[in-house]
Amino acid sequence: MKNKILIFAVGLVAGLTIGVLFSVAIKELIIQFEELHISLKKINQKQSQLSQRLDSMQAKLVPDTKKINTAPTQSKSKPVIPNSAKATEIKDNVKSPDSKATNASSADITAADSDIVVMTNELISVIHVPLKDTDTGKVNKKTRESDSTLAAMSDVSDSNKNLSYRIEFWKSPLNYKGYKMSTGKIILYGINPVTPVSLVLRNQIHYLLVNQSAYRLDFTDDYKPYERVTDKTLLKKLGYED
Numbered sequence: 103m104k105n106k107i108l109i110f111a112v113g114l115v116a117g118l119t120i121g122v123l124f125s126v127a128i129k130e131l132i133i134q135f136e137e138l139h140i141s142l143k144k145i146n147q148k149q150s151q152l153s154q155r156l157d158s159m160q161a162k163l164v165p166d167t168k169k170i171n172t173a174p175t176q177s178k179s180k181p182v183i184p185n186s187a188k189a190t191e192i193k194d195n196v197k198s199p200d201s202k203a204t205n206a207s208s209a210d211i212t213a214a215d216s217d218i219v220v221m222t223n224e225l226i227s228v229i230h231v232p233l234k235d236t237d238t239g240k241v242n243k244k245t246r247e248s249d250s251t252l253a254a255m256s257d258v259s260d261s262n263k264n265l266s267y268r269i270e271f272w273k274s275p276l277n278y279k280g281y282k283m284s285t286g287k288i289i290l291y292g293i294n295p296v297t298p299v300s301l302v303l304r305n306q307i308h309y310l311l312v313n314q315s316a317y318r319l320d321f322t323d324d325y326k327p328y329e330r331v332t333d334k335t336l337l338k339k340l341g342y343e344d
Contacts (some may be wrong), residue, residue, distance in 0.1 A: 221275035227295040232266045236304045236339075271295035280327045283308070283319050291325070302340055309340055316340050 268287045271294075279292030293299070293312060300311045308319040309331065316331040331337060 223275070224273045226271040226273050228268065228270050229295075229299075230266050231269050231299060231301050233301045233303055233308070236302060237306065267301055269299065278325075280325045281310075281317075281319060282323070282325050283321050284323070285321075288319065289325075292328075304336075304339065311340065314342065316342065 265286050270287070270289045272289060272291050274291050277292065281291065282289045288301075288310075290310075297312055302309045302311060310317045310319050316337060318329045318331060320326065331340070
């Protein structure tokens with residue numbers, strides 16, 4: 103009888119212990135579920151706030167209708183580059199008979215499309231520079247005959263030695279640096295017109311002197327990049343000292 107009572111007491115204690123532990127576990131699980139639910143609510147609130155901010159930012163980033171309409175037109179306006187040589191040169195003392203009508207229509211177009219920016223070459227200044235001939239009395243007969251032949255092939259006469267060259271300083275929107283040279287005329291890109299320049303003819307080759315640099319020039323109908331002289335001996339003969 104005593105054994106039965108003892109077993110019953112032990113079982114009762116064990117049952118109560120298990121019940122308490124089970125209830126504590128259930129309460130802990132409920133608390134964790136509540137915390138998880140609160141966390142999910144906070145996440146949802148943050149997501150809604152983030153979506154609202156993204157919507158406001160997207161509304162600010164929407165481009166203006168005028169800019170959208172003018173963008174294709176602006177992309178079609180191509181800048182003028184120096185390779186279109188004849189289009190960029192100034193035609194002295196030549197005016198179209200319809201120049202007034204052309205200017206009026208151009209003004210109307212400019213007023214209508216004020217948002218369109220057209221990139222063009224710009225003439226900065228024009229000067230006349232005499233050619234300094236250092237070949238006088240220093241070229242032998244064969245050299246003169248050979249140079250005369252080359253000059254005839256290039257359609258350049260010997261009178262070029264005494265020419266005063268018209269030098270035009272141009273500015274390119276693409277920051278192009280180069281030149282084009284014909285009889286009595288040189289077009290320069292990328293050189294500051296304030297900088298003093300001079301022309302020297304040596305061994306039938308033209309040289310452009312700019313500050314402490316010298317560039318070889320050739321007669322060409324196409325624009326060419328500058329060819330800088332690096333030979334120290336030649337630089338001394340051109341008047342430069344170390």
